Amino acid sequence: MQESTAAKQASTSPFGILLGLEIQEKPTQAAGSDAAESPVAEIASEDPALIETPEQEKPARPKKQWALVTHRNHRRWCTDAALCLWAMVRFVVRKDDHDIMFVPAGTQVPMDEREEGVIYEHLDTGGGDCDQHGKSLQDASSFLLTCRKYKMEQYPGLQELIALSIRADNIVKMEATDLHYLIRGLPQKFTDPTTSQVNWNIVVDRAFELFDIIYDQTRSHRWAQKEWSKWGRMVSLANGLKVGVCFMRPYMRDSAFEKGADIVIFTEYVEHRKRNVGPYTWGIQKNRTSQHVDIGPLVAAIRKAEMKARGRDAEFANLDCVQHRPQVPGIFFHDSRNLILCGGDTVEFEKSDYPWIGPHQLLNLTVEVVGKAQALTP
Numbered sequence: 001m002q003e004s005t006a007a008k009q010a011s012t013s014p015f016g017i018l019l020g021l022e023i024q025e026k027p028t029q030a031a032g033s034d035a036a037e038s039p040v041a042e043i044a045s046e047d048p049a050l051i052e053t054p055e056q057e058k059p060a061r062p063k064k065q066w067a068l069v070t071h072r073n074h075r076r077w078c079t080d081a082a083l084c085l086w087a088m089v090r091f092v093v094r095k096d097d098h099d100i101m102f103v104p105a106g107t108q109v110p111m112d113e114r115e116e117g118v119i120y121e122h123l124d125t126g127g128g129d130c131d132q133h134g135k136s137l138q139d140a141s142s143f144l145l146t147c148r149k150y151k152m153e154q155y156p157g158l159q160e161l162i163a164l165s166i167r168a169d170n171i172v173k174m175e176a177t178d179l180h181y182l183i184r185g186l187p188q189k190f191t192d193p194t195t196s197q198v199n200w201n202i203v204v205d206r207a208f209e210l211f212d213i214i215y216d217q218t219r220s221h222r223w224a225q226k227e228w229s230k231w232g233r234m235v236s237l238a239n240g241l242k243v244g245v246c247f248m249r250p251y252m253r254d255s256a257f258e259k260g261a262d263i264v265i266f267t268e269y270v271e272h273r274k275r276n277v278g279p280y281t282w283g284i285q286k287n288r289t290s291q292h293v294d295i296g297p298l299v300a301a302i303r304k305a306e307m308k309a310r311g312r313d314a315e316f317a318n319l320d321c322v323q324h325r326p327q328v329p330g331i332f333f334h335d336s337r338n339l340i341l342c343g344g345d346t347v348e349f350e351k352s353d354y355p356w357i358g359p360h361q362l363l364n365l366t367v368e369v370v371g372k373a374q375a376l377t378p
Helices: 039-046 079-092 142-149 159-169 179-189 200-231 250-258 296-309 359-372
Strands: 066-071 098-103 119-122 233-236 242-246 263-269 280-286 323-325 328-333 339-342
Touching: 066 079, 079 098, 079 142, 079 159, 079 179, 079 200, 142 159, 159 179, 159 200, 179 200, 200 250, 242 250, 242 359, 250 263, 263 359, 280 359, 296 328, 296 339, 296 359
Parallel strands: 066 098, 066 119, 242 263
Antiparallel strands: 233 242, 263 280, 280 339, 323 328, 328 339
16 A cells, blocks of 8 residues: 555654554765765666666555554553454455554544545544444444454454453453453553654564464364364263263363363373374363362372282372372372373373373273262362
């Protein structure tokens, strides 16, 4: 897109700043200097291929199809506005076919400053389709309106970000570590202390990276929920507790908890995953909301079974104590008493450290021990 009047005045006017546009004046040649005396000028004069085409003969830069317009101030960036811009860039416009413009909040690019044939989409500003302000909407945001306009509302990874925009734009109390405060703090982080100028290119890039991460993780979670409905298994015990089984699919753990599991067993084969053979790792995790369940006795039972499989006597005390026990390689009981692990991303195993008991024996032990145990008082 050719530079609009607003873009040309970006360095001096508070209105209409084109993101990433650098306006630099050509250095004035010193009086009496001779350009031909410079080495570059001499080379250019000798080699016609290095002589620049006169400005009037250069082809005009092709127009961009979109101008994405949103607001900011000199020290903060609105989470709702940032999300609108991110969604348009990721899902709607083509790469290198848009410009990003900033205007004061509540305003639009004046009609006499717009280029013919360019789509000006105002996001969270100016009262258009993608701006919620002044419309008396309940539990809404400009990002939500943007998603509805471009039919993105049901994208599997956008629900958490839509909820974030609604919280941020409706003055809802949030934790100090909420993503909203990260977005607000980015301009301060990337302000040049000598000039007090914000590097908005970096601010936008960092915000987009954060949104990408949340979107991708949320989408993966939605996919895991579908996987659970297909491959997951729930075992109901006599004492009312439920055990979720995620063999070969540890990523379904949260989905099992959402379906009401008090305890989840998950396994993953180290090699030959498709054949379900070879060394594997496992974990047993307690639901964070099921604090009345005690899995300490289960640790003891598993350690005893593992020692028996190895042909050793379990002659040591406190089989259900936390952390590692040298006599039973690999099995770790977390201090919180909410998680048992044998292997994982944070440890390196020797070949002998991998479990000797199989996944189904592990499940049978869990059903037997937890099913007989008396639940603690919540």
